[in-house]
Structures are given as structure tokens and as C-alpha cells.
Amino acid sequence: MTRPRLGGDRGSVVAEFAVALPAVVLVLVVGIGALAAGSRHVRLQDAVADAARLSARGEPAGRVHAAVSAAVPGATVEIAERGDLVCVTASTPSLLGMRITADGCALAGGL
Template sequence: MPRFRFVRLGGDRGSVAAELALALPTVVLVLALGAGALGAAARQVSLQDAAADAARLLGRGEDAGRAADAVGRAAPGATMSSSNSGDLVCVTAHAEVAVGNLLTVPLRASSCALAGGL
């Protein structure tokens, strides 16, 4: 009866370390982008709230400077533009958010309020 003998040429020794070394940068990058995306989503929510506040201020008859200050306080670095459409005053707020050091994402939020409301 013939006997077979298995010979290990290189073996698997160290393969886990090599796989970890290849996968770890990818895992770190995915986690960093995920955290940046969560930050961008939070910034979008505050930008939407700032646009709604500014639209209400303009709808009450406040001046555009006060509305722009409200947008700047609620979402630092954001700018706004406004327009009138019939009985509505609409505000659009713009901002940019950096996701990591690689990506800059433009954000935009709009809101309208009745003109002359209290």
C-alpha cells in the first residue's frame, strides 16, 4: 500500500497578519467616511432649521441682515438667499461640509413662510 506524504512548501504562517495589514486601511477609511457622513447629515439638519428660522423672520417683516445672522448662528459658515413668490417668502441656505480631508460636499436647504404672518 503506497504512503503519501504531504510536504508544506511555504505554510500559512503569518497569513493572518498579512491579511490584517491589507484590510486595516480599508476598514479605517470606511469608518472615517461613515463618521464624516454622519457629520454632514447633522449639518444638513441644522441648515434646514436655519432656513426655516430665516424664512419666518422675513415673513414677519424683519430685515434680511437679521435673517442672515440667524442662519450664520445656527449653521456657522452658511449663507442665504431669499425670494418672494406671491404670499410666500422663501429662503435657501447654502453651506459646504468637509468629509475627511478628501471630500467637500455642498449642502442646500430651503424653506418658505407666509409673508406678513406673526
């Protein structure tokens, strides 16, 4: 008959799991946050491109702001003319306190 060793491996799996779990959760949270930020950036870029075309056709600024806000709620919008171009810049908060910014331009008087 063998006697159990003192300080054996009993309970080591639970201890290792308790140490690894916060790291796994942190990686998952950062990964999901990055995917959400990427998705929000794509929506914002698409909305800014549409808004630049609207503004270049002579639509009122309220309509341009509404187009961006409909796609990305809470976004701030700036419209500027740069020579023959009408440019729209929008930004919105993202997870972890970062801001996402997108810029789009269209030829003024565009079709």
C-alpha cells in the same frame, strides 16, 4: 518529529490585517462623514425655517442672515419672494467638497 512546511500559514494573519485595515478605515471615514453631513443638514434646515419666519414677519435681511450664521457658520443665505411666500435658501460646504442646501418658506406677513 514533524518538520515545518515551507510557505506555511505563518504571518498570514498579519498580511490579511494589513490588507483589510485600509478598507475598514475608509468605511469608518465615509460613515462618519455621512453622519456629520446629515447632522449639518438638519441644523441648516432648522435654521432656514426660522429665518423664513423672521423674514416673513418683516425682520431686516441682516437679522435673517445672522440667524442662519449662528446655527451654521459659513452658510450663504438668499432671500426671495415667491408670490405670497418669503423663501430663504441657504447652503454650506460639507466634507468631501460637497455642498448642503436647504430651503424654507413662510407666508409673508406671517404671525
